[in-house]
Amino acid sequence: MDDSAFLYEVQDLLAGLVGEDVVVTAVRPVGGRPWPRVEVAFRLADPPPAWRGQTQGSAYAPLAPDWRYATGREEPSGYAQLLADEVERAARRLVSPRPPATTPSPEQVAERWHWLLDRLALNGTVHQEAHGRLAVIREDGTSFTVLVTPEQWALIGEPLDPQADDPQDFNQLNPEDTYLVFYEDDLIWSTRPELPPIGWGAEIGRQIRQAIAQGRTDVGWYAYAPGDPDGPVDPDRRWTPT
Structure with a gap:
């Protein structure tokens, strides 16, 4: 098609x-x-x-x-x-339009960039590999890469809510999302450095849809792995997407 x-x-x-x-x-x-x-x-x-x-x-x-x-x-x-x-x-x-964007001053760019480095440092050691490329290495050896320039970050680095501490959520929901990329005025988790970003999980969803189309009933998302002796045995606790 x-x-x-x-x-x-x-x-x-x-x-x-x-x-x-x-x-x-x-x-x-x-x-x-x-x-x-x-x-x-x-x-x-x-x-x-x-x-x-x-x-x-x-x-x-x-x-x-x-x-x-x-x-x-x-x-x-x-x-x-x-x-x-x-x-x-x-x-x-x-x-509910946002206030008109203003061009950050060099001082604001520097201040917001240092804030980002400090915030990322809560996750691990921050290495600047190149302009617009930061590597964050955790104590366990795992890492993720942040792809954003100081100028890009300065555009989104101020909380829209004056009462908020963070303008950005850095919660990595899945270890497969190893890149945090600047995309459409935001930082987005992705499995690849190229744009547009691709989040983890699509392949699992596709496999479930294909299995359902084949009439299989042994697929779905579980709170516990199937067969886990500590998990529930009630099949109704399985969630299958429709």
Whole structure:
């Protein structure tokens, strides 16, 4: 299936996935990045009478077939759900816009960079391997790599909430995600250094979907490994994605 046919199916599904407060007006391939991506144009369905802000916006996601496969979104239904989530986030930004971004001063860039180094040092020893490339090595020998320049970090290095301590969550949920990459004004965990990022777990989800399609019933996510003598034996405690 080529991209045009794929997006045609996606757009048909998308209308039923977004909230009633948003109307999708177009789904189309666009440029603007070194990788292929898609734009979902939308409008607010029923803005308040006194609303003076924007009523139209766009959401974006990578489009390349290899990226869709690697992230478990090779089927139109999975990709449509991804776009629906991006549309909802873009709609929230539309009705609650952030303050206009200002260019950080050299002093702010340096201050925020030192904050990042100090924060990363809580995880291990920080080595600057090159401009925009940091290696964080833990006491047990494991490590992860942070790919962000001081200038990029300065754009996101100040908490949006003045009461917050951290502008960024550095919680590595899976050891396979060994890269923390700057992507779309955020730091995202990824299994690879190249953009766009690919998070761990898509392959397991794909195997489960394929097994279910084959009629197998011995698959799913367990709180305990199957056969674990300390685990529950009740099969109803198994969660199988639908």
